Amino acid sequence: MSTKQLNVGIVGAGRIGKVHAETLAFRIPEARILAIADVNREAAQAVAVRCGIPTVTESSAGVLANSEIEAVLICSSTNTHADLIVQAAQAGKHIFCEKPIAHNLGQIDRALAAVEQAGVKLQIGFNRRFDANFARVRQAVVSGEIGTPRLMHIISRDPAPPPLAYIRVSGGMFMDMTIHDFDMARFLIGDEVEEIYTSGGVMVDPEIGQAGDLDTALIVLRFRNGVIGTIDNCRQAAYGYDQRVEILGSEGKIATENCYPNQAMVSTGKMVRKDLPLNFFMDRYTESFTCELRSFVAAVRENRPTAVTGIDGRIPVVMALAARKSHDEHRPVRLEEVTA
Amino acid sequence: MSTKQLNVGIVGAGRIGKVHAETLAFRIPEARILAIADVNREAAQAVAVRCGIPTVTESSAGVLANSEIEAVLICSSTNTHADLIVQAAQAGKHIFCEKPIAHNLGQIDRALAAVEQAGVKLQIGFNRRFDANFARVRQAVVSGEIGTPRLMHIISRDPAPPPLAYIRVSGGMFMDMTIHDFDMARFLIGDEVEEIYTSGGVMVDPEIGQAGDLDTALIVLRFRNGVIGTIDNCRQAAYGYDQRVEILGSEGKIATENCYPNQAMVSTGKMVRKDLPLNFFMDRYTESFTCELRSFVAAVRENRPTAVTGIDGRIPVVMALAARKSHDEHRPVRLEEVTA
């Protein structure tokens, strides 16, 4: 292992870029941020001041051209991910890229080819794999604690839908929201899905339907090893963010509860109550963001494979396309139908 | 309301017949059992002694011919239900019949026609509607406590599969086990399902597959009002009986936990644990068996409609046929396809 710090550059100073910058600056001493780029220079500047980043640029080129920088975090908008991966790979940088790589398999394949050719490392930002709850569920599968998996359920509901303007460019609910759950399904079961059936609808906001998207869906996954899984998605849960999984195996089940800000239970003459769950992913997945970057930094410094590879970034996009196709054609769709 | 006791006869002294006899004898003072019939006279005799039933016969005819008897409980094997309903209706008896009425819609329709013609009351033994947990969930839907329902999940797993000999005559998992969940789905949402998609498999015992049945399934229900539901069924849960439901609505969710024999939690140096759940339906649904008979007795004595009608008995059979057809044809199936 290298004993010196990993030199990192960040492209994108929006919400997630800011989170990653703070994590690297304050919680991962093994890394050092040398530069941050954002077309909104002020945003980049604010992050730089807060996190002690010496260089601020408007263009990603400024980051990629910096020969001291060994690894880049791509935190810009999705439509830029594939090109930035190609450029970063060609510049010989290791890459951490937010999900999804792209909405289009051709772009993804081009990006992954560039990564492979350059021999750099690539990790995709499926942070939930690093959540203590889901990691514990995965461990139960790996260790055989619950035997051979048979049925799997993922509940994944947002507190409220994003703005319509965002929905229109998001690639649709499956590509934007469910994509995390597609990754989680593969991660938990440790095998590939071969067929998807979607039953969805517009139940939250008719304008989402007018934008051509769904806001509520139940997705059935059929894995190669026979496991049957479901994903329950809704863009709106009145009580807040809801993130749970359950697996039934031949020897038992494992299930995780949602996460709450405290363990207090209040009993009064009217009811027994506790506070609402942690409201959204920034609160719920705080620790997992740290763990995923720590994992990436360690993979680069110790020259080990990353925990979430380029293929792990590609397959959920295939699944999202299959889920949409299933909904449109009202029938189960095999993944190979969209892989081609 | 009549102030005198309701005179009841019971056909069938097997497991469920015995439960109902004890419930009527010891917990429902408003009813009196005058006779019990079973081809196995010894079984009927034993129940009669325990419950103070004055008359024991081998044939159901003996019960139906007794002019003092106002209502009969049909607790014999499924293949006899439809004929017994017809005979009981023609004898002018009110009828409580165990589920399912029959595996065949023609038989069901004949039975329901006889009931209608005779003007007697019919209640089907979907006891789970009377469980305190599920009744509370239904109440949340009716009262608007969680707003308009969007997604519904039923988990319904048996501790272990029944003997193969039973499975062969059971009509299949959907007709034998899921039928309770089909009823529960309709009960909770208060609307009809119009389409079913089944993803199932043989994961517990290959012999079940060789017998032409499934042992594990995930069933997607699409209701007329747009609600999407799932039923998770497995013939074997290593930890015991598992019965839960959850509904997500526009204003919140309601979810029930499984039921346990006590509230004790033990923490040791190895783990934090509680005892296994109540193991099977006799323990889990004890109270609901009492409540359903109390409801039936009250409906007859007070001349009110029963809580679970003949149509409520017919539709889950349609759903079971649709679920099987969906599995066989690997596509979503509309209920009207099998109603015809």
Next chain:
Amino acid sequence: MSTKQLNVGIVGAGRIGKVHAETLAFRIPEARILAIADVNREAAQAVAVRCGIPTVTESSAGVLANSEIEAVLICSSTNTHADLIVQAAQAGKHIFCEKPIAHNLGQIDRALAAVEQAGVKLQIGFNRRFDANFARVRQAVVSGEIGTPRLMHIISRDPAPPPLAYIRVSGGMFMDMTIHDFDMARFLIGDEVEEIYTSGGVMVDPEIGQAGDLDTALIVLRFRNGVIGTIDNCRQAAYGYDQRVEILGSEGKIATENCYPNQAMVSTGKMVRKDLPLNFFMDRYTESFTCELRSFVAAVRENRPTAVTGIDGRIPVVMALAARKSHDEHRPVRLEEVTA
């Protein structure tokens, strides 16, 4: 074991007498009620009709004189218990007596002496020992599951105080309410308390204080084996009846939650909530009333010792006296100080 039913008589047709009558009539086929007595003949008559009891009298003498009756249940007011025990013992009847035997040790000792002399069986109505939760805790102690006990906590709170008229004749909170907890403490730990310290107050209703009683108390128990226990009592819990215990042992702890009418949890935009607990002892301890009578009937029919003996009825009274003395004298009091 005798194969014939145990012939029982009941003295007292108030709330608890009615519960026991129904339990014997409808749930314990091994027993038969031959007579019931109450100074309020109408009350006795109503129970007799409901439970099929052939004989109704106003005086307990009518029950005790019935030579067919083998056992009596003493369910009359506390001030009559001791005399009735003496009379029943002298009449050769086995005895089930509600708690407490008396508020006065002299009366108790006279009653126990009569029982011993007559060689009849006596069981005291500490029904909570038969509750599934507390029985599970006791089992953890007996089996060594949590090692050697060190600390024990009992939470025992009523939903609301009884009428002042009742409080004035109740013998005080320690004698009327805590007495169940004193029994529970001995039952759970399986050893005797040697010292008690009470810190109490009047927090619910000043009129209770004016009547010379407390309504809230924290009682510290010191067992001979070194275990330290607490009892938390309050005559009023806004959210309803609250009954929990916890034991810390050398190898772990066991703790029980309070009991609720259902397992449903509702999450809305305002809070996560469940329904209020089972409101009072009739709902919470229903099953335990059946189990205690079943145990008594079996002890008599099988000629085995009863599960809760006369001494088990005497010691909690000693503890109640010590608890009060500790409060009055503001110091720890040894039980031997009041036993003399």
Next chain:
Amino acid sequence: MSTKQLNVGIVGAGRIGKVHAETLAFRIPEARILAIADVNREAAQAVAVRCGIPTVTESSAGVLANSEIEAVLICSSTNTHADLIVQAAQAGKHIFCEKPIAHNLGQIDRALAAVEQAGVKLQIGFNRRFDANFARVRQAVVSGEIGTPRLMHIISRDPAPPPLAYIRVSGGMFMDMTIHDFDMARFLIGDEVEEIYTSGGVMVDPEIGQAGDLDTALIVLRFRNGVIGTIDNCRQAAYGYDQRVEILGSEGKIATENCYPNQAMVSTGKMVRKDLPLNFFMDRYTESFTCELRSFVAAVRENRPTAVTGIDGRIPVVMALAARKSHDEHRPVRLEEVTA
């Protein structure tokens, strides 16, 4: 508020000193550590490297003499606290001091007098006040959510006793461990305790007894406002760290569960289980350490009173002395008896 960073020095680079250094360095951008001192220079050096602290000294004098330093964190052993407070105050530094200030009231009073004379701020390290669970309980009391408090319980058990060598200099369990609970009691109820009764013993390790200390205790607190509280302490809980509180008020109760590393529940054929709780204070109270320092830094920068004052540091020591006196003299002890 000052816009510049607060310049901090740290005395003591042991376990807690290291935690605070990392918290300031990586999580509180509003502060900057200029120097760290420890008689063990290597320990200080290691922390300095990790946290980017420019100056390392062996003596606290080096820190106190640094005129740039505005505030010091006293993280050295307890016997040095009082003198260091005096010196720091005389040097005009604001002070954050770990608990307890001293085992001796004379030393504490001298330290507090120096603080008052110098007009500097002092915060005592009762970090648990900043835990989300306990803060929520306090909020319920303040807001009136549970009405007027009546009974309060604190469960506070360590996973295992510290080494005997430590116990011998710790000041005893009440001074070392319970002191946090004494503070918590005052914090939660918002009033002062006037009397303490202790029932304790040596149940974990006889050598602790031979060292003159207890390892298990139940402490009853009587507040001026009439609330009765208990503290349950044990130096060893086989299942790990256990930290819970409960308050019963006139309108309801609030109770907190212990904290666990994940929300997963595993059900197998043997039992239903979850993982052991977070094992000790470093894991359990991680966030609270950050919050307390953030609170201290803000109090200094914004010239506001600290959240935990010198008096808040003194009173729990009085309580510890009273608890010990109560144990030794086997009677309730009023705090004024030891304040004098």
